[in-house]
Amino acid sequence: EAGVAQSPRYKIIEKRQSVAFWCNPISGHATLYWYQQILGQGPKLLIQFQNNGVVDDSQLPKDRFSAERLKGVDSTLKIQPAKLEDSAVYLCASSLVTDEQYFGPGTRLTVT
Amino acid sequence: QQQVKQSPQSLIVQKGGISIINCAYENTAFDYFPWYQQFPGKGPALLIAIRPDVSEKKEGRFTISFNKSAKQFSLHIMDSQPGDSATYFCAALPSGGGNKLTFGTGTQLKVEL
Known part of the structure; x- marks a missing residue:
């Protein structure tokens, strides 16, 4: 069974630029999550999708972050404009309706 | 508000020893x-997981001990190996729907030869 796929794996941008990350969940997983993991910390949930709909986006900085999940499969997370404090690893995870979440390898973002 | 507290931040264990990582939570x-x-x-x-209806769960060399009254749980790695060197996160999920995991801050484990 293929795991969660993410791209790109690394991205370096200057502050105030925009960036987008892509995630392809495990086939059949209805729930998709985006997490932000700052160096030395645990992952923090940014947004959770159930199929096409948003379940929880309470910790998403909506003035600069946006996310969508087209047709209930792939998802993109966008940051515009980026700030220095957005430097982190962005993790995508997926799950069935159970509690077990499966994580992708992440995208390491560096904002200079 | 940090809902799951994890310790220690880093841990060095000799090969064959026992690694112990502790977590405490507030949200019942x-x-x-x-x-x-x-x-x-x-x-x-995902390494191993437990629900509050049991006090211990073991899978191979990995054991979770759970103390519901103290709101604490811990991971024990028996016969620690260099390949176990990694960062370990505890997490917690509330009942009542949704899958919003709250993670601890992580423990960097290094197993030395």
Whole structure:
């Protein structure tokens, strides 16, 4: 069974630029999550999708972050404009309706 | 507000020894407690998980001990190996729907030869 796929794996941008990350969940997983993991910390949930709909986006900085999940499969997370404090690893995870979440390898973002 | 506190921040153990990582939580609505293992450059991988209806769960060399009254749980890695060197995160999930995991701050484990 293929795991969660993410791209790109690394991205370096200057502050105030925009960036987008892509995630392809495990086939059949209805729930998709985006997490932000700052160096030395645990992952923090940014947004959770159930199929096409948003379940929880309470910790998403909506003035600069946006996310969508087209047709209930792939998802993109966008940051515009980026700030220095957005430097982190962005993790995508997926799950069935159970509690077990499966994580992708992440995208390491560096904002200079 | 940090809802799951994890300690220690880092840990060095000799090969063959026991690694112990502790977590404490505040929210009594939590009813699922997984542990994740993360290697550099990789995403977290589910290692073992427990629910409050049992006090201990063992899978191979990995054991979770759970103390509901103290609101604490811990991961024990028996016969620790250099390949176990990674960052370990405890996490907690509330009951009542949704899958919003709250993670601890992580423990960097190094197993020395």
